[in-house]
Amino acid sequence: MAHGEFRGVFPYLVSPIGDDGRVDEPVLTRLVNDLIAAGVHGLTPLGSTGEFAYLDREQRRRVVEVVVQATRGRVPVVAGVAATTIKDAVEQVRACERLGADGILAVLEAYFPINDDGVVSYFSAIANATALPVVLYTNPQFQRSDLTLPAIERLARIDNIRYLKDASSDTGRLLSIINAVGDDMRIFSASAHIPACVMLIGGVGWMAGPACVVPRQSVRLYELCRDGDWQQAMALQRGLWRMNRAFAKYNLAACIKGALELQGYAVGAPMPPQAPLSEAGRAEIRQLLADLGALESARAGT
Numbered sequence: 291m292a293h294g295e296f297r298g299v300f301p302y303l304v305s306p307i308g309d310d311g312r313v314d315e316p317v318l319t320r321l322v323n324d325l326i327a328a329g330v331h332g333l334t335p336l337g338s339t340g341e342f343a344y345l346d347r348e349q350r351r352r353v354v355e356v357v358v359q360a361t362r363g364r365v366p367v368v369a370g371v372a373a374t375t376i377k378d379a380v381e382q383v384r385a386c387e388r389l390g391a392d393g394i395l396a397v398l399e400a401y402f403p404i405n406d407d408g409v410v411s412y413f414s415a416i417a418n419a420t421a422l423p424v425v426l427y428t429n430p431q432f433q434r435s436d437l438t439l440p441a442i443e444r445l446a447r448i449d450n451i452r453y454l455k456d457a458s459s460d461t462g463r464l465l466s467i468i469n470a471v472g473d474d475m476r477i478f479s480a481s482a483h484i485p486a487c488v489m490l491i492g493g494v495g496w497m498a499g500p501a502c503v504v505p506r507q508s509v510r511l512y513e514l515c516r517d518g519d520w521q522q523a524m525a526l527q528r529g530l531w532r533m534n535r536a537f538a539k540y541n542l543a544a545c546i547k548g549a550l551e552l553q554g555y556a557v558g559a560p561m562p563p564q565a566p567l568s569e570a571g572r573a574e575i576r577q578l579l580a581d582l583g584a585l586e587s588a589r590a591g592t
Contacts, residue, residue, distance in 0.1 A: 296366060296393060296423065296453060297494040298331025299508045300478070301501035302339040304547050305353050306557040313352045317556055321502070322360040328505035331495065331512075333357055334395055336370030338429065338457075339499030341543050343372065343399070344561035351385060358390040368425055368497075372397035376412055380419040393423045395455070395497075404435040410444050413437075417448045424450055425478070425497070429457040439466060446471040455497045457482045468492045481534045486527040489515035499542055500533045503549040504584045532578055540571050549575050553586060 303321065306314040322333060335357045336342040336350055345353070354369045361367050369391040373379035383394055396416045398409060417424050426445065428437040437445075437454075445451050456464055457480035464477055468491060479488035479496035488496065489512070501508040507530055514523035537545050543560040548567030550557045552575060559566040567575065579585040 295476070295494075296332060296368065296425070296478075297476070299329075299495055299501050299505065299512050300332040300334045300368060300497040301325055301330055301505060301508075302337035302497060302499040302546075303333055303335045303353075303357065304499075304502065304543060304550060304557050305336070305340045305342075305345060305349070305561075306547075306555075307345070307349060307561060308558065311349070313349060313356060314556070314558070315352075315356050318353070318356050319360040321550070321555055321557070322357055325502065325505050326361065326364050329509040330365065330501065330505050331509075332366040332368060332392075333361060334368045334370065334497050336372070337395060337427070337497065337499070339502070339542050339546050340370060341561050341564075342370050342397070344564070350382070351389070354386055354391060355389050366392035368393035368395050370395040370397060370427075371416065372399050374399045374401065376415045379412065379416050383416050383419045383422075387420050387422055391422065393425060394420060395425045395427050397427045397429075398435055398437075400435040406438055406441045406444075409435055409437060409441050413445050413451065414448060417445075417451050421450060423452045424448075425453040425455055426451060426475075427455045427457070429480070439463075439470060442467055442475070443470050446474040452476060453478060453494075455480055459483060461487055461491070464488060464493070465491050481537050484527060484531060484534075486511060486515055486520070486523045489523075490520065498534075498537075499546045500530075500537050502546050503553060503579065504530060504533055504582055507582060507584065529582060533582065536575060536578055540567060540575075541565065545571070545575065548572055549579060552576050552579060553584070 369386040459482040481498040
């Protein structure tokens with residue numbers, strides 16, 4: 291289903307994988323339905339919280355397929371694509387498009403560092419392989435080759451590269467990007483940034499794992515920012531920032547999967563060799579969810 295401009299809250303979905311290596315379809319479907327009922331504006335499977343680096347090709351394909359089928363066109367699905375080679379990335383893009391994704395979240399994996407020309411070639415090939423809108427994802431904490439401002443300026447000239455999700459934690463960098471690319475590329479906050487601050491300087495929303503466990507509060511924060519009610523937005527943001535800090539403190543997938551387990555979603559542990567959330571971590575997250583009014587499942591009406 292075609293969708294207009296991407297904006298608002300796009301949770302990075304977890305990937306629930308059973309002991310048999312198969313995607314737990316009922317759990318993932320329930321999570322999709324509950325997040326949509328909570329008002330999120332889109333869904334992003336195979337982001338960092340989705341453990342894309344730990345899944346095999348069939349698991350990644352099935353995660354996207356289940357999310358698209360469960361969503362039923364109600365909100366856009368922006369599927370993650372990550373590879374070390376252009377050939378692999380292009381194959382993934384085409385597979386996601388066949389499965390019915392509405393957009394592509396593009397990630398560059400690299401063992402050896404790659405210069406700007408190589409980075410631009412990689413993301414350009416992804417954009418050229420599809421008519422879908424493309425979201426660039428940069429996370430210098432985990433990536434060997436980052437998107438520099440000159441590279442972003444070059445990529446912003448490609449028609450269907452329309453968005454950037456930046457996880458640098460450098461909000462000044464975001465403002466420099468906005469100044470450089472203007473309306474050619476819209477900016478999404480990551481959990482490393484304060485979302486309300488990103489919205490204040492011109493961002494259009496945020497894509498992040500914590501929105502999986504605090505979807506209503508995240509949507510409310512977006513609405514307050516959209517309406518320019520910055521006093522109320524910051525009052526809510528101060529509480530929600532604690533979830534961002536917990537997300538940064540613990541393994542990304544372990545934190546969100548552990549929080550979802552506490553909310554009643556049997557999403558399982560992170561893929562080995564990642565460790566699950568510790569008992570101390572579970573206690574901290576449980577108290578945080580309780581304080582935010584999010585300890586119960588994200589089902590509508592709870």
